[in-house]
Amino acid sequence: MGDNRAPVTVIGLGLMGQALAAAFLKAGHPTTVWNRSADKAAKLVSEGAVLAATPAEAVAASDLLVVCVSTYDVMDNVLDGLDEALKGKVLVNLTSGSSDQARSAADRFGKLGVKYLDGVIMITPPGIGAETSVLFYAGDEEVFTAHEPTLKLLGGGTTYLGADYGMPALYDVSLLGLMWGTFNAFLHGVAVVGTADVSAKTYLPWAHMWLDAIKMFTTDYANQIDAGDGEFPANDATLETHLEALKHLVHESEALGVDVELPKYSQNLMEKIISQGHAKNSYAAMIKAFQKPSA
Template sequence: MTGNGRSPVTVIGLGLMGQALAAAFLKGGHPTTVWNRSADKATDLVSSGAVLADTPDEAVSAADLIVVCVSDDDALHGVLDPVAEKLRGRVVANLTSGSSDQARANAAWSAEWGFDYLDGAIMTVPAGVGAPESVFFYAGPQKAYDRHAEALALLGGGTTYLGEDHALAPLYDVALLGMMWGTLNSFLQGAALLATADVKASEFLPWAIKWVDAVKMFATDYAGQIDAGDGAYPARDATMDVHAGALKHLLHESESQGVNAELPRFVQGLMQRTIAAGFGQNSYASMIELFRAPEK
């Protein structure tokens, strides 16, 4: 701890996101050491009070909490493997995008070298770092997270500890990104359809947002049906047969208006397979059975 009671932090990797992370720690009063292969990226941070380490060895030796945000898992190991002995007893919070198998492999690597490893996921853009609504996920040893929870909370008000399984952070990351792309793709499909009637996307937007709120209610019901684990999937809103019938209209309008119909055609295929499996009178939640199965 320093005189202000704030523990030192090291940030490795100073892309736009890494710079934002280091700036948040500085703003929160934590003595912050930074390192990047290109030292010029640290100029603004140093002028704000950060200390620029000359080497990774110097960087990891400067703090108990080492936050890493580099391009990929290979870059992570390229920097830390040569100084792994210096990590003993410290906490590495890895905010580099990666996969669940990499997270578990890194956990085994940390155990071999005697340091604690937290795998993390950043669910915001650099400008959002430190905002109350920004979400950061962490998974790994509870004691390691608790040790630095105050510092990590400076990165976003939605900072959340997910559990001991390191794979949880990247799994939540890609699951939420999948939701984002699915929602945005559907919005773009709808905007393209309405554009054929000279409706601007900005006119469509308020109704799209309201409908997303309605979809949240459906998802709340479906989550309970899925977690029940009994395969019942009661159709409290509409059956799969009804959904499939409605989708035909979206497919028809897309094709007849000259709008790309790949997305609704793909979803129609998923619905048809679910119905063929015997779920025609069940809710849309029954589609989970298809998503759980590997591709054929």
């Protein structure tokens, strides 16, 4: 069958695990699956997957194992007692967790002679297999390179982040934080204009326009932060200018009966950094509110 269609085992068949297995099947890889609830494998089996009766059978079926379960503890429980069977296998863990858990798992599996990659999926199940879908991986670069063509079946944006097994988890939580912060700001904005009977759909294109402008600002801020000189030149607006505008948002929200916790939080942070002597700096100086004191 050739290396480009090597057997793959997928352990864990939640919505994401099912999507992963389906992508391998679609590309012609012999695919073995296992899940505690075997009924979740029914559709995959009808499409050609082989259902393993036990985790041991699943591990034995392929040299490339992809695990996507709810937690690292669940992964450990599923693979408990299979140390010898795992030796020499490639284990790609796509279970969500912390950077500490990823590093700990890498250390544990490494001692067993397992070739381990830790990764995260930055897309929902329907996006698996799309060219724009991003998956991050870390670990031994040779292992990643050897299996990159197969892993790219899960997303064209498959990206190697280096040898530090914890990096995918760090990218995962930081990007999710960006997402939630953006969602909350968008919804707060919808609530503000909604008091004047402006619909969310009417507001939406202007929100999109402003997000594009924000990308331009953050490009400048990233350069200022990476320069590491603490200068933070105000190429667009000073922090004190931002603060005065933010006070208007707080005032409007209070006057309109819209929750003010989100803008108040930003105001408090901004006033803290300004009090440290950054009134004339750009918004990039706000990084000091989030960095470790030694940074």
